[in-house]
Each structure stands twice: as structure tokens, then as C-alpha cells.
Amino acid sequence: MTQQKQMILSLAMFGAAGLNFKSWTDPEVKLSSYPDINIDIEAAKLAEKGKFHFMFFGDFPGNKASDTSDMQTMGLDPMMIASIISNHTERIGMGITRATSWSNPYDVARQFKTLDALSKGRMAWNAVTGANGVSANAYGVNLAPSFDRYGKAYEFTEAVQALWATWGEDALKLNHSTKEFADYDQVKAISLKGKYVQSSGTLPIPPSKQGQPLIFHSGGSENSIAFAGKYADVFVGEVWTIEQGQAIRQALRDAAVANGRQPDDIKFIAGVMPLLGDNKKEAIERHAQFIDDDTFLQRVAHIGYVLGIDFTPADLEKPIDPKLLDQVVVTPYSDPRLENVLKVAREGWSLRELVYHSVIDYHPAAVGTAQDIADYMTEWFEAGAADGFWVMPDVYKVDLTRFVDEVVPILQEEGSFHKDYEGETLRENLGVAYQYGTRERE
Amino acid sequence: MTQQKQMILSLAMFGAAGLNFKSWTDPEVKLSSYPDINIDIEAAKLAEKGKFHFMFFGDFPGNKASDTSDMQTMGLDPMMIASIISNHTERIGMGITRATSWSNPYDVARQFKTLDALSKGRMAWNAVTGANGVSANAYGVNLAPSFDRYGKAYEFTEAVQALWATWGEDALKLNHSTKEFADYDQVKAISLKGKYVQSSGTLPIPPSKQGQPLIFHSGGSENSIAFAGKYADVFVGEVWTIEQGQAIRQALRDAAVANGRQPDDIKFIAGVMPLLGDNKKEAIERHAQFIDDDTFLQRVAHIGYVLGIDFTPADLEKPIDPKLLDQVVVTPYSDPRLENVLKVAREGWSLRELVYHSVIDYHPAAVGTAQDIADYMTEWFEAGAADGFWVMPDVYKVDLTRFVDEVVPILQEEGSFHKDYEGETLRENLGVAYQYGTRERE
Known part of the structure; x- marks a missing residue:
């Protein structure tokens, strides 16, 4: 099996x-x-x-x-x-x-x-x-366009993993009869000097x-x-x-x-x-209480932007006209959330409820x-x-x-x-x- | 009172x-x-x-x-x-x-x-x-003689304390009725650029x-x-x-x-x-079990060095001759532990027991x-x-x-x-x- x-x-x-x-x-x-x-x-x-x-x-x-x-x-x-x-x-x-x-x-x-x-x-x-x-600036680092972020990341990660192994895998002994804590011959220093990162010594853990x-x-x-x-x-x-x-x-x-x-x-x-509830309506209504007014208005505006529709306050409580939705063209350059906006809007939710579905957010929402x-x-x-x-x-x-x-x-x-x-x-x-x-x- | x-x-x-x-x-x-x-x-x-x-x-x-x-x-x-x-x-x-x-x-x-x-x-x-x-080398820092350790320490400490205060003392609100988490006007960025240290931004805690x-x-x-x-x-x-x-x-x-x-x-x-025991002898004997042979011999040698006496293995089990102790001169350049070595030695302990008193160690011992x-x-x-x-x-x-x-x-x-x-x-x-x-x- x-x-x-x-x-x-x-x-x-x-x-x-x-x-x-x-x-x-x-x-x-x-x-x-x-x-x-x-x-x-x-x-x-x-x-x-x-x-x-x-x-x-x-x-x-x-x-x-x-x-x-x-x-x-x-x-x-x-x-x-x-x-x-x-x-x-x-x-x-x-x-x-x-x-x-x-x-x-x-x-x-x-x-x-x-x-x-x-x-x-x-x-x-x-x-x-x-x-x-x-x-970066908090740490006193200037991320100029010339800053080779990935160049440093490779060297950095190599150094971290090399330091992790400076203490030999079998070095710890804890031998109570000989009172030997460790075999220190298995603790080996590194000495790394790269373009962006340098470190020498041991990490004895x-x-x-x-x-x-x-x-x-x-x-x-x-x-x-x-x-x-x-x-x-x-x-x-x-x-x-x-x-x-x-x-x-x-x-x-x-x-x-x-x-x-x-x-x-x-x-x-x-x-x-x-967004979890006994049904979809309950799920989005629970989520709605955590969306403040500023965020709500920003998301209405962003939905309008990705659909190419100018919404007015009068549009909030009704579904978006399906004919307007049908005119929207999805291209490779569209907002990655556009398809989901269209899908949920076509289910007939009001514009307000569309926002409550979190169709515009940092991550997709699973609702229901x-x-x-x-x-x-x-x-x-x-x-x-x-x-x-x-x-x-x-x-x-x-x-x-x-x-x-x-x-x-x-x-x-x-x-x-x-x-x-x-x-x-x-x-x-x-x-x-x-x-x-x-x-x-x- | x-x-x-x-x-x-x-x-x-x-x-x-x-x-x-x-x-x-x-x-x-x-x-x-x-x-x-x-x-x-x-x-x-x-x-x-x-x-x-x-x-x-x-x-x-x-x-x-x-x-x-x-x-x-x-x-x-x-x-x-x-x-x-x-x-x-x-x-x-x-x-x-x-x-x-x-x-x-x-x-x-x-x-x-x-x-x-x-x-x-x-x-x-x-x-x-x-x-x-x-x-320093583990961190990739070279402590050359010209490295201005205290110059950096002053700037560093000022920066740390300034960052600690970037979140205003009364900024946190947690007002459940207005849903105001904080008064963000009281969160103020710093911008420090010193000779050794720089940091700009906020530490919002x-x-x-x-x-x-x-x-x-x-x-x-x-x-x-x-x-x-x-x-x-x-x-x-x-x-x-x-x-x-x-x-x-x-x-x-x-x-x-x-x-x-x-x-x-x-x-x-x-x-x-x-070094705690029911009496001094018991206290030093308990401590003795944690002194390994190498450390023991190093400390015997160091006691000999600070007293100006060459000890042999035969000297270990007997007190140091008081006449030899009387010849030792304490100067401002003596080991800071010398006076305590003399004081404990004059109590009549053997050289071995003198070591067990930890008279030569990183800090003074209180014994008894x-x-x-x-x-x-x-x-x-x-x-x-x-x-x-x-x-x-x-x-x-x-x-x-x-x-x-x-x-x-x-x-x-x-x-x-x-x-x-x-x-x-x-x-x-x-x-x-x-x-x-x-x-x-x-």
C-alpha cells in the first residue's frame, strides 16, 4: 500500500x-x-x-x-x-x-x-x-541599486552552514567516567573571506x-x-x-x-x-469587522481600478452589472487577483460583499x-x-x-x-x- | 526608622x-x-x-x-x-x-x-x-590597534537608547471602542549618522x-x-x-x-x-573534585610563580614553610591574588589544599x-x-x-x-x- x-x-x-x-x-x-x-x-x-x-x-x-x-x-x-x-x-x-x-x-x-x-x-x-x-537603513545599510543582494546571500548562506558544522558531529562525549566533555580535535575553525562576507573561528554548539x-x-x-x-x-x-x-x-x-x-x-x-463560517455569508460578515473604513475604501477603489470601472457610493450595495464584467479583458499584465475578482463578482455578491471576500488582499482567501x-x-x-x-x-x-x-x-x-x-x-x-x-x- | x-x-x-x-x-x-x-x-x-x-x-x-x-x-x-x-x-x-x-x-x-x-x-x-x-574575527571584524573601541561604544549606546524611545511613551492606546491601536504621531523616526554607527527609522515597540x-x-x-x-x-x-x-x-x-x-x-x-561546606576542609574537598589534573598543576606552578618558590611534587602534601612566606614582598605590581595566597597559606594548609581554596582563579573564593x-x-x-x-x-x-x-x-x-x-x-x-x-x- x-x-x-x-x-x-x-x-x-x-x-x-x-x-x-x-x-x-x-x-x-x-x-x-x-x-x-x-x-x-x-x-x-x-x-x-x-x-x-x-x-x-x-x-x-x-x-x-x-x-x-x-x-x-x-x-x-x-x-x-x-x-x-x-x-x-x-x-x-x-x-x-x-x-x-x-x-x-x-x-x-x-x-x-x-x-x-x-x-x-x-x-x-x-x-x-x-x-x-x-x-536596511535601520541597520545602517544602504541598498543602492548596485548592492548585489543575491551575491551576498550566497556567500552568507555558505558561511552560516559552514559555521554550523565547525563542531564535529561526534565531538560531544559527556563521558562521566573519564570526565571527557568533548573530543576537541573534532572542533575545527573555518576561515572564510568572500567578497561580501567574512568569518573565521568556531561555533562550538x-x-x-x-x-x-x-x-x-x-x-x-x-x-x-x-x-x-x-x-x-x-x-x-x-x-x-x-x-x-x-x-x-x-x-x-x-x-x-x-x-x-x-x-x-x-x-x-x-x-x-x-474565512470560515457556517455559510459564505456568515464567513464574510465575520471577516468584515476587521476591515477598517480606510482599507475598505482603498479596496473598493482597487477593484474599480483592476476592472476599469468607476464606482460611486451608490454601487456599494448591489452586484456589479454582468455586462460590465464581460467587457473586462484579462491579460498577462493584469493584477494577479483579477481573475478571482471576476469569479466572485459573477456569483452575484454586492460590491461591498466582494470586498468582504478579501479578493484584494496580500493572499487569496478561501471562503465558506x-x-x-x-x-x-x-x-x-x-x-x-x-x-x-x-x-x-x-x-x-x-x-x-x-x-x-x-x-x-x-x-x-x-x-x-x-x-x-x-x-x-x-x-x-x-x-x-x-x-x-x-x-x-x- | x-x-x-x-x-x-x-x-x-x-x-x-x-x-x-x-x-x-x-x-x-x-x-x-x-x-x-x-x-x-x-x-x-x-x-x-x-x-x-x-x-x-x-x-x-x-x-x-x-x-x-x-x-x-x-x-x-x-x-x-x-x-x-x-x-x-x-x-x-x-x-x-x-x-x-x-x-x-x-x-x-x-x-x-x-x-x-x-x-x-x-x-x-x-x-x-x-x-x-x-x-571579533568570527563576526568578520578586525580589532586592529587603531580600532576605536570606546569611540564606537559611545555612539552605539546613544543609538540604542535613541531607538528605544522612537515609540512614544504614551503612543499605545488599545482603545477598543474607537479601535485605535496607537497614536502613530507619537512614533518618531531617528536618523543618526556617526563616525562608527548609523541607523535611521523606528523601533516600534x-x-x-x-x-x-x-x-x-x-x-x-x-x-x-x-x-x-x-x-x-x-x-x-x-x-x-x-x-x-x-x-x-x-x-x-x-x-x-x-x-x-x-x-x-x-x-x-x-x-x-x-565554596560551602560544614567546615572549611569539607568545603575545599567538594571543590577539589571539579579541578582537573592539568588545571591543578597549572595552579601549583602559578602559586610558585607569585611566591617566588620552586615547588616539587614532594611539597604538595605539606604546608609551605612560614619562613619562605615571610620573605615574600608584596608590591603594587604583584599578582592581585598574592595577598590572599599568603593569608590562606599562613593558616597552615598544605600546598594541595591551598590550590583547593581557589586562591588562583578568575574570582576570589569565600570558603567555609x-x-x-x-x-x-x-x-x-x-x-x-x-x-x-x-x-x-x-x-x-x-x-x-x-x-x-x-x-x-x-x-x-x-x-x-x-x-x-x-x-x-x-x-x-x-x-x-x-x-x-x-x-x-x-
């Missing part, structure tokens, strides 16, 4: 109370101080109850918070949050973003390996380059239960696909349609092969915002009952548009709870999601091969 | 199982894997039970571990350990070392303020410059319960005293005699005044290794019963040689337990140590004034 291939689930950990700017206002959350680490701990435990493979932490240093970006651009360092969460969980992994453009490889190697060792092998480093000038952290990557450019082909075990993406997912997933599989790896060595993870959302994910998965999803519930305490209690069991019952963790480490749970040091070293 | 001035206690957190290279071999520890975060958590809880004011984390990145330096130079990042510990404790503070020579100010500002907010105001940054070339982390400093040079005079709330020192403690403590008090501050604004913390150790600390404290101590027990589980159960109650009974925490934050417990932003800003 062959094992059915199963999807990967990941929880996005960007906000204070959930993945919406206004999550904190939900009466179930009752946020009375910020930050509140207990909210993150509860979310992590919920995700672990739902057998999620990992939590995914973005990173937005230096950005000025604003009325429409509340939590997502708050400055908390995800390494601290992940450290605490790791101590309250036992199986779920953590993928944490740290950009190579403004970080130091020794620092990154050390903090990630420390946490990988303390968490007994559940860490991944999301090795993005970092293209945000505001973040024994291997974790999975050897060393996994490498994740995010992006979408040709450069990012090529980088992922060489280093990434997981690629966290941003796509709005099945076709886009299929294209980037195939590009990643080709890039893996081009680097002498197997196509399945890179897992492509697509984003999804589950638990079965609707499971069907959405299964369709993407079976079409080869994703190996899994990073899930963005509006409010952890409410919407993640419902997702875990209602959507996860359906996926498990249908055989497309695991019923329990395969092992103890993130590598075991994702089916990623053991690695210690750089790939060349293997 | 005036309140008697009381001493500060701090626990050194450098090792895996305690502050000795061989702590892990203690049968009570039974170390079977490394790292083991539970050992750190238990030590922190013990220290909190003993009402210690804070834990002190050193930092030794990049150094190659060796047979005689096992744990102390292991590469674990203290920020990760402190994050986890903070979540298992409620009152004890944490002072964590991060060197300005090889770190980035935005990174330091962000990680420390994140942890200060998550721990509800219990953090301090030990802002050392970092003079270790091996560590609300104040912790104590505003922002304290500043600690360590060292002993004139430069370090001057730096501490301007910035430090606590100075963690390395002195072997009361006279040395008095001298550096007075220098720090003078430096505070020179910067328009009060003499008591800088607390001087001296190191002490408590709980009352002996309390007396030692009280003598230093009353002589104005220290405002408190960083305590280095051989094994947390054994020797810290005894210290908390036996020494702490004596100090409390005698009125020289507090019976409970004064407040919730590290500032409240150390009596350090509230600060938000740079001092000039106040």
Missing part, C-alpha cells in the same frame, strides 16, 4: 492576536496590554494540536507602524518569541525570517543553531535577502536532533528561484491563482534538478486566508464552510499548485480554533493531511533529508 | 550546570545531553527563590572550546536562553552581555527591547566593547513596565570607568581584594558625579565563588560554612568594596541550592539582604530611576 502524498500546514505568526490589522479588537481576545506573549503561546499550542508542521515568522524591522499596518510592522524580534514558544511546544517547527542584506552570518548561525539545539531540532532559517530600504536548521526562502524573482534551487528545503510563496502556484512550483522543481537535487526536495508553500475551505486547499494541492499552505486566520483564538477543530479533521479524514507528527524534528516531519554543514560537504 | 542599605545578589549564568569547567560531572546533575535548557530554568528558579536581583550572562562568541574551558566558551547565544528563562520566572532580572565592537545597534536595541517588553521590564544590556580578537532595559558595563580600564560614568546603572567587576574593590567602586562613584549623576547611581558588583561566606560578603559590603556580588557556585543544583537555603537566610536575618523583591521590574528592585531614551533626553 503506497502512502498518499499529504499536504504541509504552517501557521503565519505576524500579528498580536491574528493575521489581521484589527485582530486585537475581537472581543474574545480582550487585548489589554501589548505585547502579550501568552497569545503567541496559545496560538502555537493550538497549531500543534492541529498537527501543523511549522509556524512561519516574517520579519519587518525598522518600518514605521501606521493606522493600517498595526501589528504586522511592529518591531518585536521573532527570535525572542520563537525561543519562548519553543519551550511550550514539543513537535511543531518554526521557520523564522532573517535577511542577509543587513545581518551578520556569525550572529545568524549562532542564534539559529542555539535555538535548534534548545528546541531539539525544530528550527528553520528563512534566508531572504531583504529588499526593503527602510529596514553540538548538533541538534536534526543536525542543523533547515533553509527556507521566500520571493518570486528568477534570482530567488535560483537561490532556492541551491539551498532551500521550503519556499514560502505569495500567489493568487492555481496557475501561478503551478508555475512557480514547477520552476522550483526544475531549479532543484538543475542543482543535482530531487524535484520534491523543495516544498512550495502557498498562502491562504481562511470548513468543507469549502478543505476543498479549496485540496484543489490547489491536487493540481500541483502547492505542497502545502501557510494559513492566516483573522484571530488565532477564534478562527484558528475553528480551523483546527473543523477543517483539519476533514483533511485528515480525506487522507490529504497527516493525523500525527511523523517524528520529533522538523526534518522528520517535512521529510527533509539530514544535513550537517554545507551541501558540498555532504 | 531608616532603611539599612542592602547588598545586591546576582547569579552568574555561564556554564551548563554551574560555574566550573567540570560542573557537569557532578553525580547530582547527571548531564546526559547538551545543551539542556531545563538546567538553566532550574537555576533561575532557585535564584528567584533566593530573591537574587538578577542573573548575569557573559558572552564568548567564536572561541574554540578546549579541555580546560568546556562550557564557559561554548557558543550558545545567551539571548535565546534568557528569553526562555524569562518565561519561567516573574521577578528576577537578567543582565546579558552583547559587545559593541561586533554588533549592530538596531539589532541590539530590538532584541533587548523585545525581551524587556515580553518579560515585563526585567532586562539589562551589559554594554561591553569587546576586546577579544577571536570573537511600546515601553516595557520599566520603560527600557538598564545599561550594565564591565571592565576595569580608565576608559571603562569613564564610559560607565556616563551610561552604566550597574558595573560588573573582577577584583580580588577589598582594597581593589574600594578603589574601583570609588572611581565609579566619582565618574557618576563627573557626569552630573549621584554616586549611588552606579552599583559596583564584585565576583565571589562560594554558610556563616563564613555571609561574613565574607558582609565584610566587603560594609567596607564599601562592593554594592553586591555576582555569585559563582560550582554546581547550580547542589551549591546554589545550599547557598539559597543557608547563606541567604543569614544575610536576610542580619538585615544586609532584602527578604523579598521591592517591585516587579529590575529598575524597582535595584533602585534605579526610570529612563526612556537617552539621558540627555530626560
